[in-house]
Amino acid sequence: MMARRLPLVALLALVALGPRLLPEFYVTLFNYIGLYGLVALGLVLLTGIGGMTSFGQGAFVGLGAYATAYLTTVHGLSPWATLFIGLAVTGATALLLGAMTLRLSGHYLPLGTIAWGISLYYLFGNLDALGGHTGITGIPAVSLFGLSLESGRDFGYLIWAITLAALWATQNLLASRQGRAIRALKGGSLMAESMGVDIARTKIIAFLIAALLASLSGWLYAHLQRFVNPTPFSLHHGIEYLFMAVVGGAASLWGALLGAGVITLLNEWLKDLLPKLLGASGNFEMIVFGVMMVLLLQYAPNGLWPLLARRLPAPRREIAVSDAQPLTQRDKPASGTTLLEVKAAVKRFGGLVAVNDMSLTVKAGEILALLGPNGAGKSTMFNLVSGVAPPTSGTVHFLDRRIDGLDPRRIAKLGMSRSFQHVRLLREMSVLENVAIGAHLRGAAGVLSSSLHLERGEEARLLAEAARQVQRVGLGEHLHDAAGSLPLGKQRILEIARALCADPCLLLLDEPAAGLRYLEKQALAELLRKLCGEGLGILLVEHDMDFVMGLVHRVVVMDFGEKIAEGLPDEIQRNPAVREAYLGGVE
Amino acid sequence: MDLQIALLLAQDGLTNGAIYVLLALALVLVFAVTRVIFIPQGEFVAFGALTLAAFDNGKLPGTVWLLLGGAALVLLVEAVAARRERNNQRLARALLFYGLLPAVVAGAAWWAAALKLALPVQIALSLAIVVPMGPILYRLAFQPLAEASVLVLLIVSVAVHLALAGLGLFFFGAEGSRTPAFSEAMLKFGEINVSGQSLWVYGSSAVLILALYVFFSRSLYGKALVATAVNRTGARLMGIRTSMAGGLAFTLAAAIGAFSGILIAPITTIFYDTGFIIGLKGFVGAIVGGLASYPVAAGGALLVGLIESYASFWASAFKEVIVFTLIIPVLLWRSLTTHHIEEDE
Numbered sequence: 048m049m050a051r052r053l054p055l056v057a058l059l060a061l062v063a064l065g066p067r068l069l070p071e072f073y074v075t076l077f078n079y080i081g082l083y084g085l086v087a088l089g090l091v092l093l094t095g096i097g098g099m100t101s102f103g104q105g106a107f108v109g110l111g112a113y114a115t116a117y118l119t120t121v122h123g124l125s126p127w128a129t130l131f132i133g134l135a136v137t138g139a140t141a142l143l144l145g146a147m148t149l150r151l152s153g154h155y156l157p158l159g160t161i162a163w164g165i166s167l168y169y170l171f172g173n174l175d176a177l178g179g180h181t182g183i184t185g186i187p188a189v190s191l192f193g194l195s196l197e198s199g200r201d202f203g204y205l206i207w208a209i210t211l212a213a214l215w216a217t218q219n220l221l222a223s224r225q226g227r228a229i230r231a232l233k234g235g236s237l238m239a240e241s242m243g244v245d246i247a248r249t250k251i252i253a254f255l256i257a258a259l260l261a262s263l264s265g266w267l268y269a270h271l272q273r274f275v276n277p278t279p280f281s282l283h284h285g286i287e288y289l290f291m292a293v294v295g296g297a298a299s300l301w302g303a304l305l306g307a308g309v310i311t312l313l314n315e316w317l318k319d320l321l322p323k324l325l326g327a328s329g330n331f332e333m334i335v336f337g338v339m340m341v342l343l344l345q346y347a348p349n350g351l352w353p354l355l356a357r358r359l360p361a362p363r364r365e366i367a368v369s370d371a372q373p374l375t376q377r378d379k380p381a382s383g384t385t386l387l388e389v390k391a392a393v394k395r396f397g398g399l400v401a402v403n404d405m406s407l408t409v410k411a412g413e414i415l416a417l418l419g420p421n422g423a424g425k426s427t428m429f430n431l432v433s434g435v436a437p438p439t440s441g442t443v444h445f446l447d448r449r450i451d452g453l454d455p456r457r458i459a460k461l462g463m464s465r466s467f468q469h470v471r472l473l474r475e476m477s478v479l480e481n482v483a484i485g486a487h488l489r490g491a492a493g494v495l496s497s498s499l500h501l502e503r504g505e506e507a508r509l510l511a512e513a514a515r516q517v518q519r520v521g522l523g524e525h526l527h528d529a530a531g532s533l534p535l536g537k538q539r540i541l542e543i544a545r546a547l548c549a550d551p552c553l554l555l556l557d558e559p560a561a562g563l564r565y566l567e568k569q570a571l572a573e574l575l576r577k578l579c580g581e582g583l584g585i586l587l588v589e590h591d592m593d594f595v596m597g598l599v600h601r602v603v604v605m606d607f608g609e610k611i612a613e614g615l616p617d618e619i620q621r622n623p624a625v626r627e628a629y630l631g632g633v634e
Numbered sequence: 635m636d637l638q639i640a641l642l643l644a645q646d647g648l649t650n651g652a653i654y655v656l657l658a659l660a661l662v663l664v665f666a667v668t669r670v671i672f673i674p675q676g677e678f679v680a681f682g683a684l685t686l687a688a689f690d691n692g693k694l695p696g697t698v699w700l701l702l703g704g705a706a707l708v709l710l711v712e713a714v715a716a717r718r719e720r721n722n723q724r725l726a727r728a729l730l731f732y733g734l735l736p737a738v739v740a741g742a743a744w745w746a747a748a749l750k751l752a753l754p755v756q757i758a759l760s761l762a763i764v765v766p767m768g769p770i771l772y773r774l775a776f777q778p779l780a781e782a783s784v785l786v787l788l789i790v791s792v793a794v795h796l797a798l799a800g801l802g803l804f805f806f807g808a809e810g811s812r813t814p815a816f817s818e819a820m821l822k823f824g825e826i827n828v829s830g831q832s833l834w835v836y837g838s839s840a841v842l843i844l845a846l847y848v849f850f851s852r853s854l855y856g857k858a859l860v861a862t863a864v865n866r867t868g869a870r871l872m873g874i875r876t877s878m879a880g881g882l883a884f885t886l887a888a889a890i891g892a893f894s895g896i897l898i899a900p901i902t903t904i905f906y907d908t909g910f911i912i913g914l915k916g917f918v919g920a921i922v923g924g925l926a927s928y929p930v931a932a933g934g935a936l937l938v939g940l941i942e943s944y945a946s947f948w949a950s951a952f953k954e955v956i957v958f959t960l961i962i963p964v965l966l967w968r969s970l971t972t973h974h975i976e977e978d979e
Contacts, residue, residue: 100785102792147965154671154784158921159965165914166958173951286792293789329803337797341775344782344790 058304062207066200074199076311078271081206084307085213085264087291088300089257092217094289095297097253098233099153103144103160104261104288106167109280110137111265113171116183116275121176126189130266134259141258145251156254164282171277182276189270202271209267210304213260216498217300220256222366223497223506224490227480229253231473238471241433242549243459243488252494261288283333287314290340296352305352310336365527366479368514371507374489377462379552379582380446382412386553386584387432387463392441392451394427394608401427402438403608409553414575414585416595418619419605420628425588426468428605429557432586433465434458445553460488464551466542468558468588474531478522478541481530483513485548516544521570536563540571553584560594572598596620604628641826643943649832649901650915651939652839653894657916658923658935659846660887665925666863667883669784670776673791676913677798678891680906681764683899684802685892687811689756694747696805697763698740704770705736711773732770739763753814761892768888769881776884777877795910802906810903813896831900838897842890843932859883911954915942918961924968934964 066074086104094100114133118124124132148159172180188197189205196202220226228249231239236246269275287310295306317332325331347354380386387409394402402424409415419425430436432443434455443451450458464485472481486509492502517526520540525533530541539559546554556575560568568591575598579585589595595602595616602619604612606628612619619625657675664672681697688695712728715721739762746759775794779787817830849856861869862879870876895909902908915938922934938957945956 094785098783098785100789144962147962147969150969151965154788154925155921155965155968157785157788158671158917159961161914162918162958162961165911166955169952169954169958173955283796286796289789290793325804327804327807329800329808331800331804333796334800334804337793337795337800340793341790341797344786344793345778348782348786 054301062204062211066203071199074203076315078199078203078206080304080308080311081203081210082264082268082271083288083291083311084304085210085267086261086288087295087303087307088210088213088217089260090289090292091295091297091300091303092221092229093253093257094292095299095302096221096233097229097250099149099250099254100157100289101160101254101257102157102282102285102289103164103167104257105280105282105285106160106164107137107141107258107261108265108268108284108288109167109171109275109277110140111262112269112275112280113177113183113265114262115266115269116186117177119187120183120185126187126266126270130263133266134262137258137262138255141255142251145254149250149254150247160285161282164285168277168281171280178276180277182274184274186269186273186275188273196270199271202267206267206271209263213263214300214304217256219500220494220498221300223500223502224483224487224492224509225249225252225494225497227476227484228487230476231484235471235473237435237455238467239484239487241435241455241459241465242484242545243456244484245456256494287336290336293340294343294350296350298349299352299356301356302350302352305355306350309351366477366510368479368510368526369507371504371511373515374486374508374512374550376550377552380411382410382582384411385409386411386446387586388444389428389432390442390444392428392431392438392443394424394431394436395439401608402431405441405605405608405610407603407610407613409584409586411552411584412579412582413601414579414587414599416587416589416599416602416616417605418589418592418595418602418625423605423628424608425605426557427608429465429468429555429586429588433463433555459549462550462552463555464546464549464553465555466539466546466557466559468561470535470538470542472530472538472541475529477527478517478525478530478533479510479513479527481541482517482544482548483509485516485545486512486550488549513544513548516548517541519547520544520574534562536567539563540567543571543574547578551583553586554578555586557588558590559587560589560591568594592620638825639947643947644940645826645828645832647940647943648936649835649939650898650942651936652835653898653912654916654919654935654938655932656839656842656890656894657913658919658931659843659928660890661913661916661920662923662925662928662931663846663859663863664883664887665920667859668772668776668780668787668880670787671784671791671925672884672887673788673795673910673913674771674798675887675891675916676909676911677795677802678764678768678888678909679895679898679912680802680806680904680909681767681798682760682892682895683813683904683909684806684811684895684906685760685763686756686813686896686899687904688806689743689747689759690750690813691811692748692750694744695760695763697767698743700801700805701736701763701766701770702740704767704774705732708732708770708773736766739766753816757896760896761889764892765885765889768884768886771888772881772884777880780876780880799907799910802909806906808906810905810908811899812903813899815900835897835901838893842893846886855882915939915957918957918964921961921968922964 065077086108090104111133114136115126115129118129118132119126144159144163148156171177177183188195196205228239228244231244232249240246291306291310292303294309296302314332317335321331322328385408389405389407392402392405405428417425417428431438434453437452442449445461445463490505490509492505496502514526517523520543522537522540539562543559560571563571575585587599599616602614602616603610604619604625611624611628612622661672661675664670685695685697709728709732713725716725716728743759743763771794775790779790815831816834819830821828850860858874859879859882862874862876866876916935919935919938920931923931941960942953942957946953
């Protein structure tokens, strides 16, 4: 445990003693690493964890810097007031930019930020009020508790206090309900949306946090340098910030500081070395950075931090689960109540009719199987019900509410929960945390309280509930394992636990028995029987006849998008149309 | 503003717009085939123009060394791969395309540099030096990451841009250059004068666009590119090598970029980093077309040229601000008209 903490202790010692002991030059470098690390931290959250990216962070830094430079020099405001004004301006800009680009495909955000980075750079340089390309000088020093932080040595403490606080808060955020939603952005959006996470909002939150951290860094920069001009906020620097995040390790928060350190020191060294080597002056370090990035992304796409972290003794991190008070459960409809009613649903994709005139009902306390050969339209039907793809015509009612046309998130909120045919898990995250995503709608903690860890009571209850569901489906021994390390069959069971964690009254399961061994299938059947005994309704899409026939109450069979039979399991087994669909007629 | 100025500005805007159209088309092409958002496109514009300028000054352009260095690296990578596969054909092909051919081009450039040959010869040599860097770049930077996400490819693309811009600074220095016009003619159409160079720009753009159209609709390789753009896996199953398609797309993009630079160098002074901004303006056009539609991208690029021209008249200091802020309403419009559920990668 001590060895693990060693780097942190070393960093803290450096922060505490460095500004007093190091020569001026190194103090300045160290301060810059803190400033850049703050920006890189936001980018790690955005790029490495959220799967989005921005080349325009330099412009956000500029907004924070220019806001305070202009308002403190021209209007004489206190730096502490301009800090919040700068954050507000940046936040509003980021919201606007995010709202416009984040609904589009992933590459529009970075492209938008490139354009916006250039545009703002030229704006800074051409507005006379902001001093044009010469910039603004005479920015006052920040004072804290009557202490004026004029020298870089003193101001360094403020920089590092803020950077480390930001790191702490971001780490807190990631280990929370909101953080799980952010971590689901990369590769789990559809799943998270089905669990009630508002993906669009979560994306904007991540982008906003990154922008605000950049703006904060800009404020610090302006009061460290005491003058600003457009150069440090150009697109070029925006690119460099992204490189810091990628070099350090885009998926680890500590990587942000490592990357900022490596790039800053390397930059300093190369600026000195290359002009001598090449016999000309210019920003030749960008050649090295460019080539380095290409090689890094080809050979070590996770950056340097994982390589470093591997050398540290890493204890298995387990998230503590307590016996917290159970979460409140929704009122369940009485057994026999109609939960789901699909009437005359049609789905066309261009000229192809994937589902034609399908009707079915599912009651509380009942298991309905939806059978059919490959390509019969079962999965499309499933998507119609869960809101992934709305029907072309026809209606879907859930608990007497019309739900066709609602998005998956709203439907999840009403008490319908699903698993996926192709398992959708966050492979790096533990089983416990994956299941906890299912309980997203049962918590309410926001980003701010999560960052400050003020929501630990609620979080404990969410995790306790998740642990309970993991036990319930029989995966208790895997609670802290990475979800991706489980065999496929168990991953499917995990999906059921996640769905149950949402406290649903209707469960949609897409081929849950595929890939399970005989005994596992029996255990699953036992579980499903128990669940429906508790009044849950289950709609099951399945291939495995043996599994279905002994388990379900009613069967609906589809072929070529249409219902060809409906009835009790043994009626279906004798039905000639079904036999033909499954075994093939004479051509 | 009277009519004459308005027409003059329109002519100016159309000239630049025609260049942006070419670049926008190349960007859409590269993105469709390889999913790479080709930021270094602008460097090819600058390299094309500055290589020609070096020949014009009787100097050996530094890009020759870049060509030789890049080709040597590809040769090395290919030779290692060929050895591992025990594939002598691959080795021979690599030796031909990345050994012999660049050496011949470099030799010709070295021989021609001091001679100050006729402009068409200089242009042909400049293209022969710069265009092969397209496939070289693809082979070295992008092909190993062909299956990576659009995001990773974009970051690589930006990194490559940075490296090439730095190399451009090293080879050509910080001073800008202009090259002689293809034609000194000045034609009078009623009230306005149109320079011969502008006509060259319009004419070459039209011919290039037509040539691309014929290439994509009539030739086997063109159809292979279209197939790869529509469906990579499907194209692969039909025996189209995606690495071939990628290399070809990069070659076309490099050719279009370098030629655009050569076209525009007599009109604007080109610095080592001018290409980046020119390329990004092509981008704004391409984004209007959603990085997918060729005609809409072309229309968008023309619009960018015109807006830029009129902006430089009314608010010249804010020209770049206006052009790059144009992307905001475009994105807004796309965002409001697209109903698209983000698929997980």
